[in-house]
Amino acid sequence: MRKTLIATFLCACLSISAQNHSSVEEAISNYDYSKALQLIDSEKNATTKLTSQKALVLKGLNRYTEAIPLYTQLLQKDSKNVRLLTELAECYRLSGKYNEASNLYKQILEDNPENRYASLQYISLLCGMEQFKRAKEACQTYLKNDSSNISLKQLAQCHEALNENDSAMNCYNHILKNDSTDYIATARLASLYIKCEDYVNAIICTEKYKEIDSSQIVINRLNAQAYCLNKQYKEAINQYEKLVAQGDSSTLTCHYLGICYYADEKFYEAHDYLEAAIKNDPNNINLLYYLARACAKTSWKKEGIDYMNKAIRLTTPSDETYTNLYQGLADCYNLAQKPKEQIQALLEQYKYDKNNHQLLFTVGRIYQDALEDMSRAKKYLEMFMATRPEKQTKEEDPEGTISASLYNVAERRLDAIRKEQFFREGVPSKMIINNKEYKAVN
Numbered sequence: 001m002r003k004t005l006i007a008t009f010l011c012a013c014l015s016i017s018a019q020n021h022s023s024v025e026e027a028i029s030n031y032d033y034s035k036a037l038q039l040i041d042s043e044k045n046a047t048t049k050l051t052s053q054k055a056l057v058l059k060g061l062n063r064y065t066e067a068i069p070l071y072t073q074l075l076q077k078d079s080k081n082v083r084l085l086t087e088l089a090e091c092y093r094l095s096g097k098y099n100e101a102s103n104l105y106k107q108i109l110e111d112n113p114e115n116r117y118a119s120l121q122y123i124s125l126l127c128g129m130e131q132f133k134r135a136k137e138a139c140q141t142y143l144k145n146d147s148s149n150i151s152l153k154q155l156a157q158c159h160e161a162l163n164e165n166d167s168a169m170n171c172y173n174h175i176l177k178n179d180s181t182d183y184i185a186t187a188r189l190a191s192l193y194i195k196c197e198d199y200v201n202a203i204i205c206t207e208k209y210k211e212i213d214s215s216q217i218v219i220n221r222l223n224a225q226a227y228c229l230n231k232q233y234k235e236a237i238n239q240y241e242k243l244v245a246q247g248d249s250s251t252l253t254c255h256y257l258g259i260c261y262y263a264d265e266k267f268y269e270a271h272d273y274l275e276a277a278i279k280n281d282p283n284n285i286n287l288l289y290y291l292a293r294a295c296a297k298t299s300w301k302k303e304g305i306d307y308m309n310k311a312i313r314l315t316t317p318s319d320e321t322y323t324n325l326y327q328g329l330a331d332c333y334n335l336a337q338k339p340k341e342q343i344q345a346l347l348e349q350y351k352y353d354k355n356n357h358q359l360l361f362t363v364g365r366i367y368q369d370a371l372e373d374m375s376r377a378k379k380y381l382e383m384f385m386a387t388r389p390e391k392q393t394k395e396e397d398p399e400g401t402i403s404a405s406l407y408n409v410a411e412r413r414l415d416a417i418r419k420e421q422f423f424r425e426g427v428p429s430k431m432i433i434n435n436k437e438y439k440a441v442n
Contacts, residue, residue, distance in 0.1 A: 330342050377413075
């Protein structure tokens with residue numbers, strides 16, 4: 001009787017567990033990961049299957065750092081399992097641990113060199129890490145077995161990132177031979193033609209695509225831009241007006257349409273579109289220039305002056321910019337042990353940072369210590385001493401001014417120079433004291 005009861009109880013437990021497992025699988029298949037996780041955590045015994053399911057569920061809930069140790073645990077029992085390795089690599093990638101993900105994809109490809117998914121993911125990861133040379137090499141290896149458009153696009157992306165524009169264009173042309181309907185390849189190819197100032201080919205490739213689909217807005221923008229840059233303004237206006245009719249009021253469209261109208265001497269239309277563009281891109285110097293010119297030729301002459309002045313202010317670097325650049329240059333010359341060039345950089349810095357009198361002290365010190373030019377050292381140290389506040393004593397160190405101790409150092413340096421000059425040159429034949437000239441007594 002007792003044995004019968006135990007057997008019945010075990011059967012009931014197994015039945016409940018089986019139902020629970022079935023519910024977990026159903027929740028996962030319905031992407032109800034929160035429910036699946038609750039069911040898994042309610043199980044007392046963590047089997048390999050449950051651990052695998054929990055890792056999958058945590059990954060689905062974007063809890064990658066919690067999924068990683070579970071996949072690592074599973075791989076200890078099955079280190080060559082491609083699915084587990086791929087899932088772990090994805091968790092590392094999605095949690096920002098790109099090197100770990102990269103190493104796992106390399107491990108997968110060492111054992112399974114023809115694994116298409118792992119190859120594509122590995123190349124994509126290298127591009128994401130901006131390791132384009134490695135990505136290009138991986139693409140070229142992969143293309144030996146698979147010359148699909150996906151891999152060609154990845155190779156083209158690598159060529160673009162490495163400024164290998166001709167190679168990138170060859171890739172996109174090859175893709176379009178295989179599939180002329182690929183608008184992304186067309187857009188990238190047209191953008192490269194525009195970048196290389198080959199506007200005619202940009203027009204040809206976009207017009208060819210428009211024969212397939214005349215409503216693709218990205219292609220239409222590139223087509224109109226190419227006409228504009230090729231100075232075919234009337235055709236560009238025609239294309240841009242079609243975009244506007246499609247509801248395109250983007251900054252780029254308004255920008256180039258305004259320039260086309262300006263070039264076609266339709267200044268009021270130019271003003272309207274350029275003003276619309278400037279609202280979203282207020283510091284665009286090119287926009288400001290053309291808007292100012294359009295204003296000057298219409299009723300908004302005062303606004304034109306304001307826009308042109310703003311363009312000039314933005315074009316001319318600020319004193320702070322020059323100060324930082326020359327300070328950096330002086331540091332570079334200092335580290336390269338080129339004191340003459342360092343002095344020139346410091347003096348250029350002083351032109352834009354007139355309140356930084358400490359620069360004069362630094363120039364004097366370099367002349368004295370590095371170049372042993374006492375005449376120039378004395379000149380700049382005296383210029384520095386002339387900036388000392390009248391009320392500052394040798395002991396004072398008021399906040400916001402150059403430290404009194406630095407003036408004291410400069411004073412000691414000047415005394416040393418004067419003493420050296422006295423012993424080297426003797427008493428001067430004439431001396432000026434209180435604005436009166438005295439002859440030296442022999």
